[in-house]
Amino acid sequence: MTAEIIGTGSALPMLAVNNRELEGIVDTTDEWIKSRTGIENRHIAVEETTTSLAVKAAEAAIRNAGVSAQELDLIIVGTVSGDLCFPSTACQIQKALSAPNAVAFDMNAACAGFLFGLAVAEAYFKASMAKTALIVGAEVLSKMMDWKDRSTCVLFGDGAGAAVVRASDAGVLSMVQGSDGERGGALTCGNRPVNNPFVSNPFRLEYAKMEGQAVYRFAVRTVPEAVRQAIRQAGIEMSEIKYFLLHQANIRIIEAVAKKLEQPMEKFPTNLQKYGNISAASVPILLDDINQSGRLQKGDKILLAGFGAGFTWGAAVLEWQR
Numbered sequence: 001m002t003a004e005i006i007g008t009g010s011a012l013p014m015l016a017v018n019n020r021e022l023e024g025i026v027d028t029t030d031e032w033i034k035s036r037t038g039i040e041n042r043h044i045a046v047e048e049t050t051t052s053l054a055v056k057a058a059e060a061a062i063r064n065a066g067v068s069a070q071e072l073d074l075i076i077v078g079t080v081s082g083d084l085c086f087p088s089t090a091c092q093i094q095k096a097l098s099a100p101n102a103v104a105f106d107m108n109a110a111c112a113g114f115l116f117g118l119a120v121a122e123a124y125f126k127a128s129m130a131k132t133a134l135i136v137g138a139e140v141l142s143k144m145m146d147w148k149d150r151s152t153c154v155l156f157g158d159g160a161g162a163a164v165v166r167a168s169d170a171g172v173l174s175m176v177q178g179s180d181g182e183r184g185g186a187l188t189c190g191n192r193p194v195n196n197p198f199v200s201n202p203f204r205l206e207y208a209k210m211e212g213q214a215v216y217r218f219a220v221r222t223v224p225e226a227v228r229q230a231i232r233q234a235g236i237e238m239s240e241i242k243y244f245l246l247h248q249a250n251i252r253i254i255e256a257v258a259k260k261l262e263q264p265m266e267k268f269p270t271n272l273q274k275y276g277n278i279s280a281a282s283v284p285i286l287l288d289d290i291n292q293s294g295r296l297q298k299g300d301k302i303l304l305a306g307f308g309a310g311f312t313w314g315a316a317v318l319e320w321q322r
């Protein structure tokens with residue numbers, strides 16, 4: 001028993017903001033952002049929320065899969081930017097979709113959120129605890145940025161991606177996951193501090209902070225290892241992979257991974273130029289782009305990989321069945 005992706009969907013905020021527009025907000029340049037990251041544009045939420053984007057992506061994935069919301073028995077949302085502490089984004093999606101038969105919960109694995117969701121869904125299928133799952137990666141990261149900190153605010157965007165996944169005999173061929181909390185201090189965002197009548201701790205909003213080079217080194221070292229491991233576990237050759245769909249953090253990370261794996265960049269589709277880094281939403285949005293543009297045929301083998309804060313990482317080899 002494994003998991004098969006039977007439909008994908010995505011949603012982006014209306015407002016697109018290019019690098020030149022950021023030049024008027026922080027001390028940066030289009031040239032700096034493009035040359036260091038590859039990013040040219042990102043979508044930023046104004047009217048939208050994490051939940052509204054997640055619902056839109058989920059509805060598109062359900063339509064694409066040709067299933068009804070009533071068939072869903074599991075909803076997992078990967079997010080670090082839910083609108084509410086509780087209820088979860090997943091429970092809010094359940095309500096919006098009218099999916100009463102689903103168990104719904106959120107997971108925080110940052111940019112590896114979609115891969116972690118896929119791993120949990122597969123485990124539920126193997127344990128006969130579910131048959132049809134909706135996995136969503138949804139983020140409004142713009143609300144977690146210090147818009148005076150040029151080293152972070154130019155990197156991220158907002159959006160959501162989703163996939164409907166079914167228990168099946170074919171689909172996911174292998175799954176690799178890892179975490180390294182020891183080095184997690186390189187990429188953090190504070191939550192509410194302890195605050196109650198017994199401590200004096202005035203509430204102060206905290207924003208995302210990053211040691212960029214530490215994150216870069218982590219990604220370039222860990223992702224090729226995870227990819228090799230996933231391919232080995234799938235029992236296939238690297239050359240059989242049609243597309244490597246990596247988390248869209250930075251073009252230089254993707255180029256370095258491609259080089260280490262000795263694979264051509266044509267096998268690494270990217271959309272970070274248009275959307276920036278959307279954490280948990282990045283992999284499912286890219287998968288939806290590839291799926292909707294008709295670039296996947298039955299029998300194609302693809303690799304998905306997510307990596308980010310925690311540190312966390314996940315990779316999966318899939319054989320496309322549609």
Ligand code: ACO
Pocket residue numbers: 027028029032033036037111150151152154155187210211212213215216219247249250252277279307308309
């Ligand atoms: N515009 C102009 N100058 C900037 C900007 C900016 N937006 N941001 C930083 N700088 C300046 C710095 O202040 C510094 O100036 P100084 O030399 O006068 O001190 C200079 O540029 C170099 O800064 P570095 O941080 O050393 O730049 P670096 O070459 O490391 O690039 C970057 C930064 C792009 C973040 C890089 O470290 C990187 O790619 N890291 C990977 C992290 C990543 O992609 N994170 C995404 C989130 S995590 C994830 O999704 C996995």
